[in-house]
Amino acid sequence: MADDGGHKVEQSPGHTGGPREYRMEELAGLAGITVRTLRFYRERKLIPPPRREGRIAWYDDRHLARLRTIAALLERGHTLTGIAELAEALDQGRDVADLLGVGTPTEEEPVRLTPEELAARFEGEVTPENLAAALDLGYLGTDGGEIVHISRRLLDVSSALVREGIPLAEVLAAGERVRAHAEALADLFTDLILRHATEHDLHRLRPLARSVVEAELSLALDRRINKRA
Known part of the structure; x- marks a missing residue:
């Protein structure tokens, strides 16, 4: 048989339609790579071991998705060492806080999802490129077989x-820009409070800082809307 791209796909003898x-x-x-590269990725444990049937190694769509994610991460400038660390976490179920390098959020609620639930949330938009961007931002991590989103909100x-019709790639790009501004605002309020408090x-006082930002953003949106009216 052949896949949609014209590649010949051979099923294992025991395949039953799964x-x-x-x-x-x-x-x-x-995956668009050489066999030599695939062997290298397997030796570096960037992909999980294949299923063995005698002397034949069988790979599945999970391996293909991992390879496409690796390619997307490499395109975004990640090193193989960093990707290997992520792959280890994917396979061993490291705690999401350890994976993302942050402590457990004090206000934001992480959400656990199966890959199918994530795909349903963003139907047709969970591409390897978008997945890599979300991992890059620290929005996504894994815990065992589950995907963890760092914030329900x-x-x-x-x-x-x-x-509403906005491509996920653009939502993630906007999130990256918002992250930079949010970090600057957090630095501003942290310095302000610590100069006068403990x-x-x-x-x-964290809720007060958040309220200031929310009010200023609301007023800024009002000004933009009024300009366009």
């Missing part, structure tokens, strides 16, 4: 924007 499986050469062709807003007060 997930497709590929030999090494077939998987490399579908960000997940809900992102999926709502996509439902570390304990920083946590207590």
Whole structure:
């Protein structure tokens, strides 16, 4: 049989209509890499081990998705060492906070999703490139077989924007720009509070800083809307 791209796909003898499986050469062709590169990725443990059937190694769509994500991460400037660390977390189920390099959020609620639930949230938009961008931003991590989104509010807003017709790639690009401004605002309020209070007060006064930002953003949106009216 052949896949949609014209590549010959050979099924394992015991295949019964479940997930497709590929030999090494077939998987490399579908991923657009050489067999030598695939072997290198396997040796570096960037992909999980294949299923063995005698002397034949069988790979499936999970391996193909991983390879496409690796390609997207490499295009965004990630190193193989960094990707290997991510792959280890994907395979061993490291805690999402460790993976993202942050402590457990004190206000934002992480959301656990299966890959199918994530795809349903962003139907047709969960491409390897968008997945790599979300990982790059720290929006997504993994815990065992589950995907973890770092913030329910960000997940809900992102999926709502996509439902309104805004491409997920543009939502993620906007998120990256917002992140830079948010970091600057956080630095501003942290410095302001710590000049006049203590570390304990920083946590207590956090809602006040958030309210200032929300009010200023609301007023700024009012000004933009009025200009266009």
